[in-house]
Amino acid sequence: MSSKKRGKSEKTAVISHLGEKYLEGRFPDGIVTGSQITQAMAELGSKLSRNNPANFLKDLLRHNPEGNWPEELLEKRIYGRQVYGQGRVLQFFEAPEGVDPFAEDADLPDEIPVEKISSLPMDSLARSLGRTEETWLTQVVVNLGLIGQHLAVHSPDAETIKDLRFLQVGMKTQPEIDAVFVAEYALPDAPEVENVFVTVELKQRRERVLPDQIREQVRKAFEETAKIRDREICAVKPMAVNVIRKEFEGVEEDLILVREYGPVRRKDFDEKYARLIGEEAVYELPLFVVACSAYAVRPAIGALGARKTGGKRG
Known part of the structure; x- marks a missing residue:
């Protein structure tokens, strides 16, 4: 268990209160709605804002969730994820032994x-x-062609990619997808190409990439592209971008x-993880990093600066 100090967020008491109800069987599927969260705030006399319960869990999961999650729930391996639609906000769930849903960057390789x-x-x-917000980082990533650079150089499928088309910033779904692309891949021994929908989640420095959010984005991508028949979207390739502080060339x-x-693959998703199989099936979707790359921007861009710690910049 993390050694970080717990209980820093005022939301901890609210989650603890709701967690007690969950353990008593009040939320049999683990789902907690926005109205139930505001009711819990009222029962506790909390001074937290009731204006936007849909975002109650958002910042807590992005910043130090293991430090703010109630200890009594962690001891019972009860965690929480953000859920979307129909007034739903939070889902409690029990994690298997040896699995830490709050672990940070556990999917990253040692060498990037x-x-x-x-x-x-x-x-x-x-x-x-x-600026520091995600919309600015999205513009940087799109303007500098970082998605294309990665897919053409570092991806295990680099030899078969033919085209990459940028579609949109801020696809307004639940959850929102920060940027979307369509990639075309050559099929072996065939003149046709395969169309792959690329979703990109972007986070600021010190914000976590949340695997369940990526899974939800995959679900929404399949839903949004299901109606396309003449140039079918055969698969979704999820990607994530965030800013890390690291030494590079002495800086x-x-x-x-x-x-x-x-x-x-759409076929695999429809058979195993789509809504018709069950609301929670998507959270069983295997999600694994196949390639990572990092980029030092030259000349520097505002909000992506450098601090000298020794040596000279290349």
Whole structure:
């Protein structure tokens, strides 16, 4: 169990209160709605805002969930995930022995290739106006072509990718998908190509990539593309991008980390993990990183700066 100090968030008491009800059998499927969360706040006399219960769990899971989750629930291996739609907000669930759903970056390899990438596709004024929010990072990733760079150089499928089309920033689904692309891959010994929908989740520095959120995005991607018949989307390739602080060439700086997960075939998803099998089936979807890459931006971009710790920058 983490040695970090627990109970830093005012939400901890609310989760503990709801967790007691869950253990008593009040939420048989583990699902807690927004109205039940605000009711728990009222029962505790909490001063937390009741205005947006849909986001109650969002920041807690992104920042130090193991430090803010009630100890009595952790001892019973009871964790929580954010769920979406129909007023649902939180789902309690029991994790198997040896599995820590709150573990940070457990899916990353020990060695991640780092390369320099030019920021000149963005003009100097735009670079100087950099901000920290996810929408800015999304613009950087799209403008610098980092998804294409990764898929063409570092992906295990790099030799078969033919085209990559950027579609949209901020696909308004539940959960929202920060950026979406369509990739075309050559099929072995055939003139046809296979269309793959690429979802990209972006996080700021010190924010966690949440596997269950990635799984939900895969589900939404299949739902949104199910109606396409003339150029069928055969698979979804989930990806995630976040900013990490790491030393590179003697300089500690912000690097853009790209992780690529294994593709999910529509046929496999429909048979095993779609809604018709059960609301929670999607959380059993295997999610594993197949490749990672990191990028040092040159010249520097605002909010992605560097701090000298010794040596000279290359």
